[in-house]
Amino acid sequence: MSDNEYQLETLAVRAGHVQTPFMEHGEAMFLTSSFTFDNAAQAARRFIGEEPGNIYARFTNPTTSMFEERLAALEGAEQCVATSSGMAAILSCGMGLLKAGDHIVASRSLFGSTINLFNNYFKKFGVETTYVSATDVAEWQAAVRPNTKLFFLETPSNPLTEISDIAAIAAVAKGCGALLAVDNCFCTPILQRPLDLGADIVIHSATKYIDGQGRVLGGAVLGSKKLMDPVYGFLRTAGPTMSAFNSWVFLKGLETLKLRMDAHSANALQLAQWLEQQPNVARVLYPGLPSHPQHALAMKQQKTGGGIVAFEVKGGKEAAWKVIDNTKLLSITANLGDTKTTITHPATTTHARITPEARAAAGITDGLIRIAVGLEAVVDIQNDLARGL
Numbered sequence: 001m002s003d004n005e006y007q008l009e010t011l012a013v014r015a016g017h018v019q020t021p022f023m024e025h026g027e028a029m030f031l032t033s034s035f036t037f038d039n040a041a042q043a044a045r046r047f048i049g050e051e052p053g054n055i056y057a058r059f060t061n062p063t064t065s066m067f068e069e070r071l072a073a074l075e076g077a078e079q080c081v082a083t084s085s086g087m088a089a090i091l092s093c094g095m096g097l098l099k100a101g102d103h104i105v106a107s108r109s110l111f112g113s114t115i116n117l118f119n120n121y122f123k124k125f126g127v128e129t130t131y132v133s134a135t136d137v138a139e140w141q142a143a144v145r146p147n148t149k150l151f152f153l154e155t156p157s158n159p160l161t162e163i164s165d166i167a168a169i170a171a172v173a174k175g176c177g178a179l180l181a182v183d184n185c186f187c188t189p190i191l192q193r194p195l196d197l198g199a200d201i202v203i204h205s206a207t208k209y210i211d212g213q214g215r216v217l218g219g220a221v222l223g224s225k226k227l228m229d230p231v232y233g234f235l236r237t238a239g240p241t242m243s244a245f246n247s248w249v250f251l252k253g254l255e256t257l258k259l260r261m262d263a264h265s266a267n268a269l270q271l272a273q274w275l276e277q278q279p280n281v282a283r284v285l286y287p288g289l290p291s292h293p294q295h296a297l298a299m300k301q302q303k304t305g306g307g308i309v310a311f312e313v314k315g316g317k318e319a320a321w322k323v324i325d326n327t328k329l330l331s332i333t334a335n336l337g338d339t340k341t342t343i344t345h346p347a348t349t350t351h352a353r354i355t356p357e358a359r360a361a362a363g364i365t366d367g368l369i370r371i372a373v374g375l376e377a378v379v380d381i382q383n384d385l386a387r388g389l
């Protein structure tokens with residue numbers, strides 16, 4: 001199914017489905033580690049790539065291929081490479097496209113494990129990273145070196161919901177011959193399609209909204225066939241492959257992604273508006289609110305504000321912990337993108353290992369709380385928070 005023939009809603013439900021001779025209506029789950037051949041000559045043709053087809057599940061699996069086709073259609077990408085987790089996607093992207101001596105320019109507001117991967121592992125193999133502001137495009141330009149190969153960002157950022165201007169940063173990347181990779185985990189293709197805005201690569205942690213129900217881990221790298229060939233080459237060799245079972249769960253997740261993203265966004269907007277009216281809330285950060293510093297850019301780049309709301313309570317850590325500890329319904333966990341609303345205190349959990357100075361510079365104050373708004377009734381979420389506020 002080509003992505004200009006059908007709307008996103010249709011692609012989410014139907015793209016990539018390949019039926020077996022049994023004509024099953026639901027996508028089949030192929031729990032097999034290997035595949036057989038008609039004869040020795042066919043095996044030989046498959047192994048040298050002369051004939052397309054499955055060989056071994058570290059390389060390809062039909063259920064995983066269906067998921068890859070469907071997600072590629074949604075992102076408007078030529079090719080998708082599914083991986084065992086979001087971090088495996090970022091690793092595979094780097095291993096496929098970078099070499100010793102290359103340089104990355106990355107947003108300072110990245111997922112913690114992404115920063116650890118760049119600083120502790122890529123660096124060990126001779127790839128250096130310079131971190132710049134998520135929002136100041138001039139810093140990206142200034143950080144470019146002759147050996148810069150990759151720009152890497154995540155928007156909206158976690159937990160402060162800063163918006164990076166994908167089109168503007170893509171233009172800087174293009175100007176210096178670097179690739180732009182966007183981690184689209186928070187928006188999903190339902191709310192934002194980075195390739196349409198000039199990005200070269202899209203990264204997903206499918207673990208979050210694509211599953212949406214907190215069951216399995218997975219990830220994906222998407223882009224042109226030319227860029228995905230070496231990424232797939234690494235995956236096929238090293239094996240951080242998505243399992244058939246997880247692929248099947250994610251196929252089902254994609255079918256309801258539009259409905260869920262719309263509902264997460266509507267709930268988040270309503271909650272953010274309510275939080276803005278609470279006397280003990282100092283500020284609310286939600287891209288869908290006119291008070292957000294980059295509201296206009298967010299509304300140009302994304303369809304809605306998304307499902308993540310951050311807010312700062314008056315009274316620092318003690319007040320923030322009081323809000324969290326007085327909830328009965330919300331899940332106290334750092335996970336996000338689930339039907340169940342989650343609440344977390346970034347300063348003492350996800351961002352606890354960085355120095356207090358770096359935290360302050362990043363704007364992650366002790367009073368900051370992050371909520372990944374789920375699909376419960378908003379009034380129940382409000383009542384749960386009102387107790388501690």
Ligand SMILES: *Cc1c(COP(=O)(O)O)cnc(C)c1O
Binds near residue numbers: 111183186204217
């Ligand atoms: C969770 C997350 C990841 C890592 O994904 P895993 O599936 O946990 O490996 C990467 N980027 C962002 C923005 C995330 O939220």
